[in-house]
Amino acid sequence: MSLFKSFKLHLKKSGETLNISKARNILDVLIEEGIEIDYACQNVFCGRCAVTVLEGADNLELISALEEDVKIKCNLGENQRLTCKLRMKGDVTIEL
Ligand code: FES
Structure with missing residues (x-):
């Protein structure tokens, strides 16, 4: 799969949809x-x-041990x- 392949990130509240390359992180975009x-x-x-994922959680990279630690420290939800x-x-x- 090409690094330039992109996916749609739907923003529920604003109704916007962004195309994000698989090579880029969400925050930068x-x-x-x-x-x-x-x-x-x-x-x-x-x-x-942190953002709340409403749909497509399986379409995100797996959570790392580091991210899990920060989520616990910050009392973030599953x-x-x-x-x-x-x-x-x-x-x-x-x-x-
Ligand atoms: S900006 Fe993402 S954890 Fe600090």
Whole structure:
């Protein structure tokens, strides 16, 4: 599969849909597109870039031990993911 293949990220609240290459992380694209999202470290440390995944959770990279640790530290829910290092492998809908 080409690195340039892209998938659709649906933003539930705004109704926008972004095309995101499988090579890019979600947070970078949200920032580029001017979508309002909280973030700080951009390195899976602060937990501020969390979003709630509504559909397509299986189309996201598997959660790493590091992300799991930050989610626990920040009391994030099971369906929340940190977007700063998160890549897609299929279409996803998030609450944003
Ligand atoms: S911006 Fe800090 S964990 Fe993603």
